[in-house]
Amino acid sequence: MSTTTTQIPSAEAAAPSRSSHASKRGFAAYCAILVLLPALFLSSSIPIVRSPSFPKIAADPFLLFPDYAFSLVHEDCEILIFGDSTAVTGLDPTAVQTSTGLKTCNIAQSQSVVAIMGTRALDEYLKHNKPPRFLVLQFAPETFAHSSKDFFWPEGLTVLVRRDLGPRALFLLATNPQQAYAFAMWAIKAKFASLRSVPDLEMTETVFEQRRGLLVIPKPPETACYQNRVLHPSEPAWIRSLRAKYSSSATQVIVNVSPVPSCAKNIATISSSLNGITDNQLPVYPIHLFSDLDRHLTLEGAERASAALARQILASESNLQLAGTKSSHIAQQRQNAF
């Protein structure tokens, strides 16, 4: 084989037609095609996410009913549950209603939705419904560190793009390019994957519809803790602001922390970090009551947590009644004195 080297022409000479004939406009058109096609490809994620079929193809149980929390009008629930994924998977409104006799709704969403959309779903609900007697805000210990960005962005961005695609959404996407790109690719890949097969989440759908907002993750019970949970410092100011915003003479706000498995390594740390912030003690459940990520409960786990919430509400209500009786008794005495 010859080892001879030869002079090869420069870029211009190698393609003589290029520099002499291709105009500036031609080069600009070349650049436009090269940039715009990939840009269009990424942008296609927005119509995909906004399409009605997306919740079915996203392969994410938390996105099966992304509009449910915004759709309740004139339901006028007496107990309203709001919070992160631990509330939507851990609190069964039908069970709480049976135990308390109070109409109960669960409009909780995943942590990512809470982080990105804030209390938008709750505010929408309150606009179209009477204020509840009890507003239960339940979060996982991680969610109490509200400003932490350690969450699965696509769920929150999906709800944002579906509900609120405006300047705020575009600003958020532009200022978080890593997450925006991952979200776009996640949506596009989900669409492509759905062309082969659509994930079967029928059981989750059925339970959600029957129990009006309880989401069951289609996984078997866990047998061991496998995650070392990263715990950021809780933000009491955020919780205080929630209490202040939603407490009223008509509504009592209850802030709860969701259960953790007994095999978790940092129970004491989690518990002490939430002292004085939550209305319940950190519940510790056996691992077999969890099905996912050491924080989402099985149906059995959800029933146990719901029963605990019902007891907490009944106790609260009797305290309220007691306080009400006392205050009316004092008022009566004052009236008699005059």
Add this chain to the structure above:
Amino acid sequence: MLFNSPEFLFCYLPIVLVGFALLGRWGRRAVVAWLAIASLAFYAYWRPAFLLLLCGSILVNYATAALIWRNRERPGLLKLWMIIGIALNLGALCFFKYLFPFLHFVRGAAGFHFSVGSVILPLGISFFTFTQIAYLVDLAQGAAEPQDFVSYVLFVTFFPHLIAGPILHHGEIMPQFAEGRDFSLKANDVALGLSWFVLGLAKKVLIADRLAPFADTTFAHPLGLSVVDSWLGVLNYAMQLYFDFSGYSDMALGLARMFSIELPINFNSPYKADNIIEFWQRWHITLTRYLTLYLYNPCSMAINRRRAAAGKSNSRKATKTIAGFGELVALPTVLTMFLAGIWHGAGLQFILFGTLHGIYISANHAWRIFVPEKSAWGKLFGWRPLSLLMTFLAVCVAQVFFRSTSTHDAFALLAGMVGLNGLGVTHVTAASAVSHSWLAHSTSLARSAPLLPSTAAIVFLLFPIVWFLPNTQEILGQARVARREIVNLTYRIAWQPTVFWATSLALVFIAVLWRMTNTSTFLYFQF
């Protein structure tokens, strides 16, 4: 910031290009200042604290350069300032790159148990240090001229080359920032630069990153590997390194070209080399040039002077004696490559890597000098397929030291390669890729799965590409010389700014976006 990250692709690069286009109307100063600020921001994005180190290094070097220039008529002071400048640069480099590994080594060797601490290696420290040393030396030797401060900052920090080269020579970059040229965004350069960048990105994301899991796992667990396992791992790494570095170099050149700046070619199909000398003329070309200019030549000259003083000849004839060859060729070569090995990192394995290449190059020179081309041996090893294969295998063996975390691991892998652990079948495992689905996200972020030989054997499909096809600069018409057999093919597939090329590269870009979800760093960033 990585070239293959969404932040760079979707935010940084568009902003810098738009800024360049807008400020071009205000002339050179505005554009140079903009690119300098953008380059510093590029560096600060990684770890803002280290911007202080970079700025400190620039300030110290710029001040030293001013002192050298001021004393250009006084050789004694000039030399003193040059030595001080070099010492300060090497001092900082030694502190961040070599001190703590050395202390760890001493502690281990002496059996001490105290903690010696550690320090984070600032990105690109070797590159910006060497660039500045070369400038000081050339300035002292009258081969460079002083620059205004902003131009100097840009020369050192220009973001396409800042982290992993090419190592720029002031002579080839300063004139491009000089007064009198047009600083507007030119569509033809943007088109060429974008194409170059996309091809480089594709090499990195679509090829190098796909080879990484097998190579990483092989080098992480080198003990007891069979011949098949170890060779597959080594070949995967050889191709990973090739496409990673080639991809980075293409991206760097493409990015610079978008601003109508031409950086030197740094990577020219090194696996097409049929001898080790040619390999180093094709692999990390600017490093080879640097080593030749600032290490080999001074070292060789010093030896020549010493021999001349001793009354010995330095002629070509002298190199044909064993003693002459040893002193005039082998010694400076091995010494230079020994230092090149240290440049790559602190660790005995890097010293062995460099020394091994020094021995290879010396053997190559010896072959040329002592074995006649027309002899039977000369003809046999002059047969290109054989010499190509031998060169590649020699490079692979040296890369075992280059990639291993210790010499112990390197020798363990070499033992596997020569069959000391049997033929065997592949049992290497690696972290499985994280799928896009929710289920994968929530359950198996770091699950191990066996890598089948068929997965790793994909590496063999890459040999025709690296051996027989034109490289990126040849396709883009930016290469100066190429082998004759490549030229004909290059003409047929030469890049043109046509709709076909634009659409094809856009599709390649889309394929890159599809695969790029886990951003990975470049292998040469560690140096």
